[in-house]
Amino acid sequence: MIKITDEAWKVMVAHAEGKFPNECCGAMIGRIADDSKNVTAAVPMENAYAGEQGARYELRPEDLLQADRSARAAGLDLIGIFHSHPDCDAYFSKTDLENSCPWYSFVVLSVKGGRFDHAASFLPNADQTVAEKEELIWPKS
């Protein structure tokens, strides 16, 4: 299960809506306790995909390295990655799966017409052939 605090969620939704109609991306930071992941902060990142960004995103490894360092300095953990699907449901596409990594939670935010619609979280398996859906709890307004 992955739970996102109010504060982190606001940042994620604002980033996803702000980048619409392009995909956005970023990292999620917090604490892991047994089976529960608690995201307390979100770090918006620049979509570094060099082509049309309406249906693609790419994270710069340097940005992720930086986020990991800040998390460590604050005694927190890098828990996962988030990105948006503009005018598209929050599923884990083949492109998402093949370019993911098996270590993190991947939260997808569906943004329709510029407004957040729904979200889901996924855990890719070791070979990145399937992604299992993970229970996602976000603050419902």
Place this chain on the structure above:
Amino acid sequence: MAKILIPTPLRQFAGKQDSVDLTGSTVGEVLTSLTTQFPDLRKQIFNDEGKLRSFVNVYLNDEDIRYLKKDATPVASTDTLSIVPSIAGGAVGVAEPPAALSNDEILRYSRHLIMPEVGMDGQLKLKNAKVLMVGAGGLGAPLGMYLAAAGVGRIGIVDFDVVDFTNLQRQVIHGTKDVGKKKLDSAAETMLDINPYVKIDKHETALTSANALDIIAGYDMVVDGTDNFPTRYLVNDACVILKKPNVYGSIFRFEGQATVFAYPGGPCYRCLYPEPPPPGLVPSCAEGGVLGILPGIIGLVQATEAVKLILGTGEPLVGRLMLYDALAMRFRELKLRRNPECPVCGDHPTVTKLIDYDQFCGIPRKEPVAVSTASETEIDPLAVKSMQDRGEKFQLVDVREPHEYQICSIPGAVLIPLGDLPKRVNELDPDVEIVAHCKMGGRSAKACDLLRQAGFRRVKNMTGGILAWSDKVDPRVPKY
């Protein structure tokens, strides 16, 4: 000895530690001691062949080891290694790669399939590969034919030109029947005739800073068959930005060169040529000529490198500039290194998006010019003709070479090749207006500058050269 930081999800395999101090004098040794101490980490980081998994990047402090010395990068006890995944994605799924060849394809590719270096795996890699050819001219012709024959599944072509008779001496993908046709259509027709199993994307446009990233992003690599500096820098920068290899080739008269740029860790075009030459200094093939067979040799070196990169076999032409001299029939090699100061692929790049490459190469923007109006420095061929017809006194100077003069000339023109002009200016009368011409107007523009510097006041350049004369004044003058 060095410290390695363990990403949160991997700590369960590393005794729950967030960092580990390990022995080793290189990155490779440190990673080996890590996975020896924690064997469960091995399959998280390495694949079955013992190489880092495709999404795993290793950073030494702030630098990706791919851009240092990879596994052999030395580490000191003060260094920190980090494991950082590459992550991307997108809502759009990519098409399912074909899992098998049809029986017809197996027959077609049998000479590839029986070589273990290619085999079924290699042929499927070729089928799933996407290669962009920039230009369907001299280099593009052999490239397109052989890449199609080899079974490269998707081949994009960028070209907006039309086949003309002067192309046929070397652009063997086009035939006499294709003159007047779009090069894109003519090339695609030949390629699909050779191999109907390939898909061809036609990009009928000039590659520009506005469209290059979008076009190139859809392909695995670019094969550059361009003949001008702005496009060459554009292709280079776009490939570096998109991290796509750029299989480069160029030709002039009897000599050619080829190499692979923008390969991880390797140099780019700007490492070799940081600055473009001044405009007009290096003649194009249209001005300087080219042995028709030469692009065949160089284009096929590029095709070979493209196929090797797809197969992941052999030693790619990275960090080596291959030079070919047809007259001496000799291949030589120069070593190239990535320049850490390179503005595009260096350690601290200053060019991170595409720029205006015409401006970078010193080429003035083309302003629409009113036809037939003689300005202070230029004159249209039609105006020159009416000066002749009116019997006006002026000196028409042909600054081309004697062997060009033999092909065709304008009646009344005096031949003084550009190179001889400085020592022959005294043959010209400073009191009589001078009109200079060459083949297309480039060399005669230089001749005009030279004459003005030598004190001649009334000097004009005939725009478009003898080719424009043939178009506008006298079609009996052959074009070459």
